[in-house]
Amino acid sequence: GAVVSQHPSRVICKSGTSVKIECRSLDFQATTMFWYRQFPKKSLMLMATSNEGSKATYEQGVEKDKFLINHASLTLSTLTVTSAHPEDSSFYICSSQRGPENEQYFGPGTRLTVT
Amino acid sequence: ELKVEQNPLFLSMQEGKNYTIYCNYSTTSDRLYWYRQDPGKSLESLFVLLSNGAVKQEGRLMASLDTKARLSTLHITAAVHDLSATYFCAVRTSGTYKYIFGTGTRLKVLA
Numbered sequence: 001g002a003v004v005s006q007h008p009s010r011v012i013c014k015s016g017t018s019v020k021i022e023c024r025s026l027d028f029q030a031t032t033m034f035w036y037r038q039f040p041k042k043s044l045m046l047m048a049t050s051n052e053g054s055k056a057t058y059e060q061g062v063e064k065d066k067f068l069i070n071h072a073s074l075t076l077s078t079l080t081v082t083s084a085h086p087e088d089s090s091f092y093i094c095s096s097q098r099g100p101e102n103e104q105y106f107g108p109g110t111r112l113t114v115t
Numbered sequence: 116e117l118k119v120e121q122n123p124l125f126l127s128m129q130e131g132k133n134y135t136i137y138c139n140y141s142t143t144s145d146r147l148y149w150y151r152q153d154p155g156k157s158l159e160s161l162f163v164l165l166s167n168g169a170v171k172q173e174g175r176l177m178a179s180l181d182t183k184a185r186l187s188t189l190h191i192t193a194a195v196h197d198l199s200a201t202y203f204c205a206v207r208t209s210g211t212y213k214y215i216f217g218t219g220t221r222l223k224v225l226a
Contacts, residue, residue: 042219106157
């Protein structure tokens with residue numbers, strides 16, 4: 001099956017700092033990737049759709065200036081959480097869309113803790 | 116707005132018993148997925164259901180789809196402890212290919 005990686009798997013940062021999370025498609029090119037966040041014991045919430053070579057499309061209620069998404073190549077999308085606060089602590093999961101059926105393949109997730 | 120609801124949210128069952136998890140969604144969708152998530156982990160794909168009446172089985176799990184009722188079920192047969200996890204359904208929106216996840220069902224199988 002398709003492989004999607006995320007880096008780092010865990011990160012702890014201090015309030016006010018920024019942190020970047022990478023999502024890579026290891027064995028296929030993805031013009032579209034997605035970013036989700038998941039609070040403890042909750043469901044996955046779609047944050048944004050990342051489009052290669054163009055601006056990301058954010059879901060309602062997601063601050064685009066706080067969650068910066070860059071999809072600079074067909075195998076890499078990055079999510080930068082700017083000026084992080086403890087309420088940004090969450091599990092962030094990316095996915096890559098592949099193939100004529102436009103299926104999503106999910107990464108292993110990144111646990112962000114803001115102290 | 117597309118809503119996806121699962122029932123029950125929590126399920127504690129004895130080993131060897133059968134049970135069904137329900138997934139209701141509010142608008143049309145072109146396919147439905149079931150995933151398993153273990154604590155601290157990402158999603159493991161279980162099933163993709165493409166059309167009305169679709170039924171898929173893998174081991175002790177069987178999923179079905181009724182697009183007219185906008186309902187999918189995940190049936191567990193003779194549960195074992197290893198099935199303890201959180202199960203999510205997700206529907207894919209036509210055109211945009213976004214996935215909207217259900218509320219999740221936390222399953223605990225008691226030995």
